[in-house]
Amino acid sequence: DAGVIQSPRHEVTEMGQEVTLRCKPISGHDYLFWYRQTMMRGLELLIYFNNNVPIDDSGMPEDRFSAKMPNASFSTLKIQPSEPRDSAVYFCASSLSYRGYPDEKLFFGSGTQLSVL
Amino acid sequence: KQEVTQIPAALSVPEGENLVLNCSFTDSAIYNLQWFRQDPGKGLTSLLLIQSSQREQTSGRLNASLDKSSGRSTLYIAASQPGDSATYLCAETGTGTASKLTFGTGTRLQVTL
Numbered sequence: 001d002a003g004v005i006q007s008p009r010h011e012v013t014e015m016g017q018e019v020t021l022r023c024k025p026i027s028g029h030d031y032l033f034w035y036r037q038t039m040m041r042g043l044e045l046l047i048y049f050n051n052n053v054p055i056d057d058s059g060m061p062e063d064r065f066s067a068k069m070p071n072a073s074f075s076t077l078k079i080q081p082s083e084p085r086d087s088a089v090y091f092c093a094s095s096l097s098y099r100g101y102p103d104e105k106l107f108f109g110s111g112t113q114l115s116v117l
Numbered sequence: 118k119q120e121v122t123q124i125p126a127a128l129s130v131p132e133g134e135n136l137v138l139n140c141s142f143t144d145s146a147i148y149n150l151q152w153f154r155q156d157p158g159k160g161l162t163s164l165l166l167i168q169s170s171q172r173e174q175t176s177g178r179l180n181a182s183l184d185k186s187s188g189r190s191t192l193y194i195a196a197s198q199p200g201d202s203a204t205y206l207c208a209e210t211g212t213g214t215a216s217k218l219t220f221g222t223g224t225r226l227q228v229t230l
Contacts, residue, residue: 004160042220042221042222042223043161043206043208043220044220045217045218056217091160091161093160093161104149104151104166104210105151105163105166106161106163106218107163108160108161108162109160110158110159110160111158111159111160
């Protein structure tokens, strides 16, 4: 398996523009997580899905952020409008479920480095 | 809000040395604790996971311990190699929040020749 695949690897945009980040989880994994990593705040969980359904989006910073998972093999994280403070590395991760909980071992993608000018 | 702290933020050791990375957490109802490795420009790789009922886990030259009573975990790396150079992060999951990992800010390790 190719692992968790994220695109694009780098995104540079101007303030106010819409940004869409994409993720393909490992086939068969039924949990998908979006994390954001910054120097100041470290890694933060934004939202996670189970079987394509959003379970907890309490980490989504503002209404400007939205995430979807239309099917088991694809998810998007959208920021509209983008702001300079959104600049960070955004990671997608997936895992198997086990006894109703995620099989705690997470598999991370390589991330998208977002720069909002 | 649960907090996870890692000290030191950076560490440099000569090749061959044994070393210990520290992780402290405030969650008294921890479900498990994981250690991850992150290489520059890459995602995280899970190294070891310790359930709350366990005291330690081992994988090759790595050994992770968990002391719930003191809120501490350590990652021991034996006979360090330059290839071990990376950032190491610990993350805890609380009981009842099985899907939410709270990460530390990491320790950046450099193993020199």
